[in-house]
Amino acid sequence: xxxxxxxxxxxxxxxxxxxxxxxxxxxxxxxxxxxxxxxxxxxxxxxxxxxxxxxxxxxxxxxxxxxxxxxxxxxxxxxxxxxxxxxxxxxxxxxxxxxxxxxxxxxxxxxxxxxxxxxxxxxxxxxxxxxxxxxxxxxxxxxxxxxxxxxxxxxxxxxxxxxxxxxxxxxxxxxxxxxxxxxxxxxxxxxxxxxxxxxxxxxxxxxxxxxxxxxxxxxxxxxxxxxxxx
Amino acid sequence: xxxxxxxxxxxxxxxxxxxxxxxxxxxxxxxxxxxxxxxxxxxxxxxxxxxxxxxxxxxxxxxxxxxxxxxxxxxxxxxxxxxxxxxxxxxxxxxxxxxxxxxxxxxxxxxxxxxxxxxxxxxxxxxxxxxxxxxxxxxxxxxxxxxxxxxxxxxxxxxxxxxxxxxxxxxxxxxxxxxxxxxxxxxxxxxxxxxxxxxxxxxxxxxxxxxxxxxxxxxxxxxxxxxxxx
DNA sequence: GCGCGCGCTGAGCCGTCTTTGAGGAGGGCG
DNA sequence: CGCCCTCCTCAAAGACGGCTCAGCGCGCGC
Numbered sequence: 001x002x003x004x005x006x007x008x009x010x011x012x013x014x015x016x017x018x019x020x021x022x023x024x025x026x027x028x029x030x031x032x033x034x035x036x037x038x039x040x041x042x043x044x045x046x047x048x049x050x051x052x053x054x055x056x057x058x059x060x061x062x063x064x065x066x067x068x069x070x071x072x073x074x075x076x077x078x079x080x081x082x083x084x085x086x087x088x089x090x091x092x093x094x095x096x097x098x099x100x101x102x103x104x105x106x107x108x109x110x111x112x113x114x115x116x117x118x119x120x121x122x123x124x125x126x127x128x129x130x131x132x133x134x135x136x137x138x139x140x141x142x143x144x145x146x147x148x149x150x151x152x153x154x155x156x157x158x159x160x161x162x163x164x165x166x167x168x169x170x171x172x173x174x175x176x177x178x179x180x181x182x183x184x185x186x187x188x189x190x191x192x193x194x195x196x197x198x199x200x201x202x203x204x205x206x207x208x209x210x211x212x213x214x215x216x217x218x219x220x221x222x223x224x225x226x227x228x229x230x
Numbered sequence: 231x232x233x234x235x236x237x238x239x240x241x242x243x244x245x246x247x248x249x250x251x252x253x254x255x256x257x258x259x260x261x262x263x264x265x266x267x268x269x270x271x272x273x274x275x276x277x278x279x280x281x282x283x284x285x286x287x288x289x290x291x292x293x294x295x296x297x298x299x300x301x302x303x304x305x306x307x308x309x310x311x312x313x314x315x316x317x318x319x320x321x322x323x324x325x326x327x328x329x330x331x332x333x334x335x336x337x338x339x340x341x342x343x344x345x346x347x348x349x350x351x352x353x354x355x356x357x358x359x360x361x362x363x364x365x366x367x368x369x370x371x372x373x374x375x376x377x378x379x380x381x382x383x384x385x386x387x388x389x390x391x392x393x394x395x396x397x398x399x400x401x402x403x404x405x406x407x408x409x410x411x412x413x414x415x416x417x418x419x420x421x422x423x424x425x426x427x428x429x430x431x432x433x434x435x436x437x438x439x440x441x442x443x444x445x446x447x448x449x450x451x452x453x454x455x456x457x458x459x460x
Numbered sequence: 461g462c463g464c465g466c467g468c469t470g471a472g473c474c475g476t477c478t479t480t481g482a483g484g485a486g487g488g489c490g
Numbered sequence: 491c492g493c494c495c496t497c498c499t500c501a502a503a504g505a506c507g508g509c510t511c512a513g514c515g516c517g518c519g520c
Contacts, residue, residue, distance in 0.1 A: 090342040098346060099329070106316045112323040120328075120350045155466060172373040193468075195508060210509095218373065219476075219507065220386040385477055421496095423479075429498060440498095449487090449496065 004118060005029045007048040009039040009065070010080070011058050019052070022107045028114075036060035040068055040185040047181065048075060050117055052110075055081040055092065063095055070096035072176040072188065076117035080105070131166045133214045133227045136205045138166055147205060157182060158201050161194075165215060165225035174222040198223060234348060235259045237278035239269040239295070240310070241288050249282070252337045258344075266290035270298055278305060280347055282340075283327075285311040285318065293325055300326035306347035310335070361396045363444045363457045366435045368396050377435060387412060388431050391424075395445060395455035404452040428453060 006028045008019050016032055023030045031046055033039040036057045043051060051069065055062030066077060079092050079100040089100045098117050101110060131138045135148045140163055145152045154162065160182045165173055180188045187193065198217075202209040216224045236258045238249050250260045261276055263269040266287045273281060281299065285292030296307060309322050309330040319330045328347050331340060361368050365378045370393060375382045384392065390412045395403055410418045417423065428447075432439040446454045 086336045086338050090338050093342040093346045096349075098350075108320050109316050112320040116323045116328060119326075157467070170372050190468095191507090192470090196468080196510090199509060199511095217508075221373070224373075387478075420479095422481095425497065426479080426499090429500095447497075 003027065003029050004049040005031060005046065006114070007031045007033060007039065007042055007046070007051045009033045009036070009051065009057070010054040011035065011056070012054070015054065015080075018107075019110075023111075023114075026111045026114075034058075036062070036065045039065055043069060043073065043075065044180045044185050049121070050114060051075055051077045052114075053077055053079055053097075055079055055083060055088065063091060066092060066095040066097055068185065072174065072180045074121075076121055078110075078113060078117055131169060131227060133166075133169075133225065134207065136214060138163065145205070152204055154201075154204065157197055158204070161197055162201055162205070162225075165223060166227070169225045169227040172218045172222050172224045178222065194223075233257065233259050234279040235261060235276065236344070237261045237263060237269065237272055237276070237281045239263045239266070239281065239287070240284040241265065241286070242284070245284065245310075253341075256341045256344075264288075266292070266295045269295055273299060273303060273305065279351065280344060281305055281307045282344075283307055283309055285309060285313060285322065293321055296322060296325040296327050304351075306351050308340075308343060308347055361399055361455075361457050363396075363399075363455065364437065366444060368393065375435070382434055384431075384434065387427055388434070391427055392431055392435070392455075395453060396457075399455045399457040402448045402452050402454045408452065424453075 004027075006023055008016060008023070008030055009032075010016055010019075011034045020030050020032070031042055031048055033042045036059050039051070039053070039057075042048070053062055053065060057065070062079070062081075066079075069075065069077065077097045077099075079089075079097045080103060081088065081092075081100065082103045084102050092100055098120065099113050101113060130140075136145065136152075138145050143159070145154055145159065145162065161178065164178055164181050175191055175194055176188050178194055179190060183190065183193060198215060199209075202212050202215060205214055206212045214226060216226055218224055234257075236253055238246060238253070238260055239262075240246055240249075241264045246262055250262070253260050261272055261278055263272045266289050269281070269283070269287075272278070283292055283295060287295070292309070292311075296309075299305065299307065307327045307329075309319075309327045310333060311318065311322075311330065312333045314332050322330055328350065329343050331343060366375065366382075368375050373389070375384055375389065375392065391408065394408060394411055405421055405424055406418050408424055409420060413420065413423060428445060429439075432442050432445055435444055436442045444456060446456055448454055
């Protein structure tokens with residue numbers, strides 16, 4: 001397993017200064033966000049393995065952040081909060097948070113709860129760097145896509161879209177997940193973008209774009225990348 | 231979802247007297263055990279959906295119970311404890327417990343954490359084999375339904391309906407439950423939708439749609455998904 | 461300035477899914 | 491036996507989602 005990446009969302013610098021070295025020492029890579037908007041953007045662009053979220057953010061309610069994240073991502077979320085009102089806890093957990101820790105807390109407990117949350121995560125083949133399907137192969141390290149050995153010219157958006165789909169090979173990726181990760185959280189509803197770019201991608205990678213084998217449409221839900229193993 | 235069964239392991243009668251009515255009121259079926267040995271036996275024989283475990287047991291250390299359970303079961307475990315030593319929490323979580331709640335606690339928080347833990351279980355089960363019945367198998371992670379190995383084309387509503395029924399395999403799901411979960415609360419009375427779509431589903435998954443084996447009609451009540459195990 | 465590649469937007473067409481309606485089979489009960 | 495309630499089937503409309511194409515704007519290199 002490669003190093004897990006944790007997004008820490010907190011507007012208090014002292015918390016960041018406390019958590020960053022502690023989590024680094026525990027072997028995690030730490031990403032930071034100070035506001036809810038930053039957090040959503042970072043979650044979409046960097047796809048962290050876990051999110052630690054302070055409920056008290058300057059720009060939006062932490063509960064909104066949870067709800068937005070859960071609209072398109074299954075990433076584990078651990079809430080940190082100084083508020084110990086039971087209704088807050090219940091609301092956050094029912095919105096989809098995975099754990100809720102009250103301040104003050106010990107770093108040992110936090111890392112133990114992080115390990116627990118990461119255990120829950122459904123095992124996926126995220127670390128793949130080489131994928132292939134029907135003559136098309138993707139090398140995410142070289143950032144090169146070839147079809148029958150010939151290199152293909154893909155635009156940045158086309159490439160991001162293809163990689164996102166390929167990382168979830170065999171599974172359906174919802175419209176919202178694709179839009180959020182490729183275009184950003186602000187475009188989670190712009191379905192039309194997706195249709196146009198899927199069309200362009202198919203034109204480049206499919207043998208017969210009218211009968212797509214690699215990128216299948218799942219009506220009303222999203223798209224599915226079908227790899228060589230089915 | 232059928233009624234989830236929760237095993238409460240605690241040797242203090244007042245805790246049992248407190249939890250039993252509270253959990254029953256929240257819609258769960260409560261099983262009880264007073265000792266670690268009883269708990270392990272009960273877990274093995276009744277296969278509860280979740281275990282609530284007090285660390286302070288008379289006959290053995292709660293941590294042993296966790297370790298033993300984890301040797302053969304993935305059932306979610308929530309620890310209750312009056313001991314708030316951080317090392318206890320860390321040890322329990324790293325042994326495989328899913329959550330750790332300190333006494334005293336609110337019943338609202340407990341049920342919220344129960345819901346969270348049960349949510350995880352559904353995710354994990356989805357990753358496993360998933361249900362099969364009479365040649366039809368459903369994989370909710372890939373979102374694929376196959377019949378005798380051949381993938382089936384199901385529309386979104388058909389798929390939602392089938393998954394809803396399969397999640398409650400062996401039990402009757404009422405018309406109203408199906409309608410509100412697939413079509414939304416506004417269509418809780420549109421029984422006709424259900425009849426049409428059940429008909430379409432049977433046409434696709436049953437060997438003989440006129441003599442349905444997988445989706446049985448329960449006249450006046452609802453429908454029942456019958457899995458391979460009965 | 462000019463051309464080009466890329467991303468975004470709008471319009472139109474098409475196929476499928478959903479909804480709706482009508483008609484008929486089966487079973488319980490007076 | 492005949493009525494009525496529940497359930498099933500079939501078919502057609504309309505709505506919706508999906509695909510394609512054409513065009514515009516922007517930034518970059520020449």
